[in-house]
Amino acid sequence: MAESSKGSVKHTPPKERLYKNLPRPKLNRHQIGQIYAHLKTLNPDPKTELNYSNPYTLVVAVALSAQSTDVGVNKATKDLFAKADTPEKMVALGEDVVRNHINTIGLYRNKAKNVIKLSQMLIDDFNSVVPQDRDALVKLPGVGRKTANVVMNEAFGQPTMAVDTHIFRVANRTGMAPGKDPYIVELNLLRVTPDEYALGAHHWLILHGRYTCVARKPKCYNCAIAQICAYRPKTEAP
Template identity: 60%
Template sequence: MNNEKRREIFRRLQKANPEPTTELAWSSPFELLVAVALSAQSTDVGVNKATARLFPIANTPQAIVALGLDGVKEVIKTLGLYNNKAKNLVAMCELLIRDHDGEVPRTREGLEALPGVGRKTANVILNTAFNEPTIAVDTHIFRVSNRTNLAPGKNVDQVEQKLLKVVPRDYKRDAHHWLILHGRYTCVARKPRCGSCLIEDLCEYRDKVELA
């Protein structure tokens, strides 16, 4: 795919959704960090239901630690892998208090040193909470990047590096959200909705589904 096509793809995505953001509910960098950490193998809807119970009683590292492991488990038990998520969450909060005065670090190194936080989660926090031009490649972005030929790669790291290289600078900050939403609602896994896709004529996917 050439750069002219790529720029037009993002121009259209921006026109359709000028201010894209995550569908996770959050009101502080810490709440976003918790929500993203809980989102592994869970839907945003499911995470939002869990955090709607959690945040009113504990939305700071100190409050999470005070709630304790069993208390956190009870609140988030509707989520998959909740035992491990609760353990990581409490450990993460203890480290935030010990090393960061309870504040969410604004560096990749600081974020990735937290229990349960990998590169993808760090990218989401840097992008969504701190407006850094990072791109967190999840299953949706991986699929869209490969299927459209926007930024093909054999694994998420290759796709991330390719996107960082080819996405025009003025679209880079919001590219993460546009691509996730496009993959979640239009370029879906089993049967992409090509007939209702606003970038169908630019997409280089060979097996397009003509009906919306």
């Protein structure tokens, strides 16, 4: 903190402190706004591809999706959620039954333990209600910052940015929000994303990375934002 000549203390707003030393984007704000406008045209109302029926099943689904595909998680949770869509029902099933339902996805043993633990914590500490703030969500076993951001965005309509491998790749490759780790990319994206696109931005970027700006060979020849994106050289059509 710095003091003015009159001795009063100047307080830097929290967001400005967070954003101060972030890497500079390769695109200007107008170009970034154009990217979101194009992605919104393709998908005006983006949603997660995970199947869920309430905030609780969303928390479980997102926690299970770590190092697994959404398609794989949906197959594993179809019968599980039919039997247990509340913390009480999940605890009643028990860890062995949960494990048998999700044994087709990665790290299923540890994930089954966390599902039971987070369900019990929701019962004991939150009256079986999924909290809406990040600090509370990350206290749940198996729930990290990315999972909390997804739940806050999808279930509660908060403009968060859950940086997975897809968003990390798109943010760096396009030049929208460079960063060497997911947290830096998250802050950078929050800084440069126009307010009008803040709620859907997380989904647009994930879907773009999942289906177009793929890891090994981006489909630049079939990309709605190829003319704006800073990535070079563009991938030619096969």
